[in-house]
Amino acid sequence: MIVVEGLRKKFGEKWALDGLDLTVGRGTVHGVLGPNGAGKTTAVRVMATLLTPDAGQVEVAGLDVLRRQREVRSRIGLLGQHAALDEELSGRQNLEMFGRLYHLGARRARERADALLERFELADTGRKAVKQYSGGMRRRLDLAASLITEPEVLFLDEPTTGLDPRGRTEVWNAVRSLVGGGTTVLLTTQYLEEADQLADRISVIDKGRAIAEGTADQLKSRTGGDRIDVVLHDAGRLTEAAALIGHRAGTADVTTDPDRRLVSAPVADRMAALSAVVRALEETGIEAEDVAVRRPTLDEVFLHLTGDPSDRADDTAATTAQEVSV
Structure with a gap:
């Protein structure tokens, strides 16, 4: 396309x-x-x-x-970064205006305005001036205007x-x-x-x-796949926990954050690694406040x-x- x-x-x-x-x-x-x-x-x-x-x-x-x-x-339709609406006009009047600008004719412009107000759940507010709309309502109306020609x-x-x-x-x-x-x-x-x-x-x-x-x-997956994060109750056992978690997760790539009492390691099998690490912590008496397996976020990818x-x-x-x- x-x-x-x-x-x-x-x-x-x-x-x-x-x-x-x-x-x-x-x-x-x-x-x-x-x-x-x-x-x-x-x-x-x-x-x-x-x-x-x-x-x-x-x-x-x-x-x-x-x-x-x-x-x-x-x-095509285009919704830019800034709204292209007349705030003194109502939502319905804005849509009809866009329809006329696209040469739809008065009747067809009214039909498209009615259909789009209904589609974007704005029918009840279609007669209100746009300046009375919330930010989300304005953006939905702007989106509706970009679809006037289907x-x-x-x-x-x-x-x-x-x-x-x-x-x-x-x-x-x-x-x-x-x-x-x-x-x-x-x-x-x-x-x-x-x-x-x-x-x-x-x-x-x-x-x-x-x-x-x-x-x-x-x-x-380009940032390394799943990771297991463990927040310890006692930062004094951080080094011991890191060695244990690395062994059970099958990796030497273990990072620690003493200020957050955090140990983090990549894992290949998220559920197996989670079970193995939790069991190992319990066996050695290392108390954890939180244990979680997470995927990298798009922020990290970015x-x-x-x-x-x-x-x-x-x-x-x-x-x-x-x-x-x-």
Whole structure:
């Protein structure tokens, strides 16, 4: 549904995209993660026909975005980082306005507004001014507006930035509903949990190119797989416990954190290792406050793959001057 090959885009002396490759399957959510300045927003704007690349090929819904821009725009929806709503108008009026802008005609615009308000559970508040909406309601309305033409492909550029947990969950549920209906979604996000919750596959990009791709589990396995963490009651037995846990887990790669009274070790068979370690601690009289087997988080994957973020600049600032002329 989306194919990107060798995509390059330069702003001044900076390559925002430097050979990006990306493939998104039909009817899936594809997450794009990366530090500030990685090129996420620039890539979305190229795919949505808002920026012209310096090199590379991009197809969306089977169409070349450079040669068939008008057709591409008729098949996509875009939800940017900032809401594109008129706060003085009601939710219904906003949706009808977007419908008219897309030349749907008055009757069809009203029908689409009614259907989308119902779909996103906003029918009861459709006559209220948007300025009276909560953050989550505004974002759901913004998402509804991006679907006014029933697009095949939807681009979500950091859709839950600034929302509280409740608002974020509301948007997540809406996205799951869309994909269940067959929509293809490309999602950029800074929230690692968001990608973990929503994405079928994830691409990690850095310095304008993809450096890793796979399912969340596949990416997590790149940081070493499962680990067993044991928090001791007595930090004085940390060294003894580390040796014991390493032996029972079958590894010499054991780390300790005296301040947290923590012993951590990688494991191949999570349940067998958990049982063996708990039994060994009981036999030797080493008291543990907590024992848990955990998988690496996407946060750990992200930091492992992209390194120190201190020297990075936000790619949004890099694109601002260009966007003005688009």
